[in-house]
Amino acid sequence: MKDHYHLILNPAAGKGRALNKLSTLADFFKEKGVTYTVHKTEKPGHAAQLAASLAEKEHHQECAIVAAGGDGTCNEVVNGLMTFKNIGNDSPLPAFGVLPIGRGNDFAFGAGIPLNLKDSLENLIQDKTILLDIGWVRGGEASEGRYFANGVGLGFDAIVNAEAAKVKWFQGYIYAALKTIITYPEAPEVDLFYDDQMIQSQAALISFMNGKRLGGAFLMAPKGNMTDGLLDLHTTQQNTRRIMISALADYYKGTQDIREDTFTSLGRKFRVVARKGALVIHADGETLSTEAKDVDVHCLPGALELIKG
Structure with missing residues (x-):
């Protein structure tokens, strides 16, 4: 005590x-x-x-x-x-x-x-305490960088967060996700760098998770571990509305890892560069930027002592 x-x-x-x-x-x-x-x-x-x-x-x-x-x-x-x-x-x-x-x-x-x-x-x-990893993101209007505890999203889920903030009822995140699928513009073309690797993608959703869940409902990283010194990366390619609704259902259940249009990995440092289009960024549900071109995301292992019995 x-x-x-x-x-x-x-x-x-x-x-x-x-x-x-x-x-x-x-x-x-x-x-x-x-x-x-x-x-x-x-x-x-x-x-x-x-x-x-x-x-x-x-x-x-x-x-x-x-x-x-x-x-x-x-x-x-x-x-x-x-x-x-x-x-x-x-x-x-x-x-x-x-x-x-x-x-x-x-x-x-x-x-x-x-x-x-x-x-x-x-x-x-x-x-009883644990050493908690903390994330850090920089890009767009967040040029000085900002820390996050749970997760950062680029693209689809960042737009969903902005829409959900306008809704007052608890399941507003699900409503916002469905609305965004209908209105979502063309996804940006990006280069994603991590651990000396580079992936070219037109991903509707790019998620970096320290925790497991977003929006009170979606298991963005079912195996997320806040003490492993790593962030969980999930990306899902843009596709038809029908297929995106299917992807949304898998994120709700936490079964997105088995999808052919979804890529997952772990890493400590990431960089996302938009070759065409721009990136919307949220951190822990707060919109940080709507026109980012270059985004850095890092994990800071064991940065804070968290009370957890």
Whole structure:
């Protein structure tokens, strides 16, 4: 158990129901005799600012910085912690914790953190941690680079994420995926470089996963492992709408590896160059660029200490 827990809570998480969890949190921590502080986010990017500030203030303490929200909150907290770590600080970072109270909670799913709030609270106060890999992506408007915890997508799934953000119901990602199949433009022609290899492709979807799932439903990397020092690569070629719907069903079931139009591999460093067209990028569900021509994606092994019982 840590001496103190800093909960960075996104009030908008879970379709605005995150604040309803405060009484549950208070009861649990009181029963366990645990001290904690709730830091409510006020705007996009605020969770990253809070995480970086708390890491600087508390790096010498036996405490945890906890993302209480969905995948967007996790992403911001990871970016705050990694930003502090990579500005020349040799001090150890506070442990990273997660309370999954968002909609999809894909990062928690992939990390093996309980999705039930009571169980995830019990997990949080355990003294067990793992060294968590973190991803990094740079391209287009994200010219300075950004960290990610769960996954990065180029093309189809990036457009789906942008469409799903407009939809309020839980299965909005599936609706957005079907809509995108109907409206999807011609896929860009790309050169994909990794591990001294190069693949030329006109892939509708290029996915780099640290975790397993996206959109609360699609198993983009069924065998994803957040501690192996590698990212899972999946690409699926553009095809007719009927065949793309079939591919979508396989990604939903996690059986895309057997498809002839799908290529999978593992790697630590990737580069994607669009020879024709441009790339839409998302990281952990957040659209980073819509006109990227050159994208770098790296895995940073064991970059953060994650609380996982």
